Amino acid sequence: MSASGSRELRVLGLFDHAGMGRDQRRERGAERIAGPYRVDLLAAHGIDLVTVPPARAALHLKLRDVAEHRSGVAQDLALRGARHAFRADAVLCLLEDKAVLPAALRRRRIPPYARPPIVAVSCWWAEEILHGSDEQRRRIARTARALDAIVVFSQNQAEAFARIGVADKVVPVPFGVDEAWYTPAEPVRPRLQVAAMGIDRGRDYLTLVDAARLTPEIRYDLFTQPERFAEIPLPPNVAVHAPVPMPAHRDNLRAADLVIVPTYDLAYPTGQSVLLEAMACGRCTAVTRTAAMAEYLDDGRSNLALPLHDPEGVARVVRRAIGDPGLRHRVGDAARAEVETRLTFDRTWARVAEVLREVAGRGERLR
Structure with missing residues (x-):
């Protein structure tokens, strides 16, 4: 029974x-x-x-x-x-x-x-x-x-x-998300300013790279297949790394000031795993606003919304988050609470x- x-x-x-x-x-x-x-x-x-x-x-x-x-x-x-x-x-x-x-x-x-x-x-x-x-x-x-x-x-x-x-x-x-594994922790060193992770076809890294060109003062670390950028010249503030094992992935989430999940508009919620993992770690996280992600997105409270295929709009969200530690802290705390309440x-x-x-x-x- x-x-x-x-x-x-x-x-x-x-x-x-x-x-x-x-x-x-x-x-x-x-x-x-x-x-x-x-x-x-x-x-x-x-x-x-x-x-x-x-x-x-x-x-x-x-x-x-x-x-x-x-x-x-x-x-x-x-x-x-x-x-x-x-x-x-x-x-x-x-x-x-x-x-x-x-x-x-x-x-x-x-x-x-x-x-x-x-x-x-x-x-x-x-x-x-x-x-x-x-x-x-x-x-x-x-x-x-x-x-x-x-x-x-x-x-x-x-x-x-x-x-x-x-x-x-x-x-x-x-x-x-496995909220017992993805948890907030003491700050991890070295710090990452903006981190993006993911290898699926739904990631819109082209828009993110274009946004990085508009924010040269901010560093971006991308963890995905390096070959995705073989034909794309990267600005000096973007570093691409191969995917890492799960413990290192969790460390990277905890180390990031802002976790960003740029996506295409697909029928299924691409990017939701990284979004929820970062939220469970209490990080400020930004994700592209699409119909599939609507029930996971609460802009300005438990995460931030990115405009679709809009480098200028993405750059504005990134600058706002990186420039406002108080906002990041409030959103990160609300993100962890949201996971514990309904997204485990x-x-x-x-x-x-x-x-x-x-x-x-x-x-x-x-x-």
């Missing part, structure tokens, strides 16, 4: 991880073995999360890669998880590619995925629906129609899914646990 007194729900989790099965948890005791986005926290909300060990043997990896490359479909986890699916109350796919084969088998009523409800966590489908090819939209629609729920991390995405007729399946859930991974997975119970309950009533 869960802490709430309801029956523990057995859920097959299909996702890439570094080893978070129950045996490893027993062996390693209290040491945290975190799944992606801290999905392991589902266990605190009455979910018995059964996972598939990652492929490790060289031959296994080679056969998997060949099969998945030729078919264009992620197969390995779903096939090896089939024996667990027979006894699962629900299946959780994280992320979209893990849902394609289970959904296809369900459409064709092929056991074991024909029976348990299937929930997918989606990051990119909305963007592909809006800007992908007709064939991409058809493929997403086929998969989505076979799912019971699609968890997304911003409310605006429901409109995109409505275009393929599945808006009723979309469940927006606020994204979170524990709250994210508590809501997903509710979704899993809802779909499992519907499935039981239909059987």
Whole structure:
């Protein structure tokens, strides 16, 4: 039984991880073995999360890669998880590619995925629906129609899914951060004035570099792939560094006077991880204002809003923040409070646990 007194729900989790099965948890005791986005926290909300060990043997990896490359479909986890699916109350796919084969088998009523409800966590489908090819939209629609729920991390995405007729399946859930790991700390040396981090395609570093040219008195440290700037001449106040391990990343967040997250306007909330990590560290953070980021942005209170594709406007925000330590302190304190109040991974997975119970309950009533 869960802490709430309801029956523990057995859920097959299909996702890439570094080893978070129950045996490893027993062996390693209290040491945290975190799944992606801290999905392991589902266990605190009455979910018995059964996972598939990652492929490790060289031959296994080679056969998997060949099969998945030729078919264009992620197969390995779903096939090896089939024996667990027979006894699962629900299946959780994280992320979209893990849902394609289970959904296809369900459409064709092929056991074991024909029976348990299937929930997918989606990051990119909305963007592909809006800007992908007709064939991409058809493929997403086929998969989505076979799912019971699609968890997304911003409310605006429901409109995109409505275009393929599945808006009723979309469940927006606020994204979170591991607030026990990303915490405020004593000032870290050496200090960074403006720091930007991130390697995903949603980062608008071109606008940031142009803003840096307009603020030559301020130093910018960018942690991303250096090759992104191979064809871009950088001003002397911009330094580009390769991505760093997580402990060093946290140190960089804590060291920054201002963490800046410049993004393109995508359907999903690109940049939200760094935004929330910096906020959890109590740092003043600025992020581009987009529809996808609306529920994470409270301009002037817990973070600062950047104008989209506007170097002059970004430069104004940077100058204001760097020139006003009091503002940075107030925003940083409010940022940490906002994370603790509503933007933790524990709250994210508590809501997903509710979704899993809802779909499992519907499935039981239909059987």
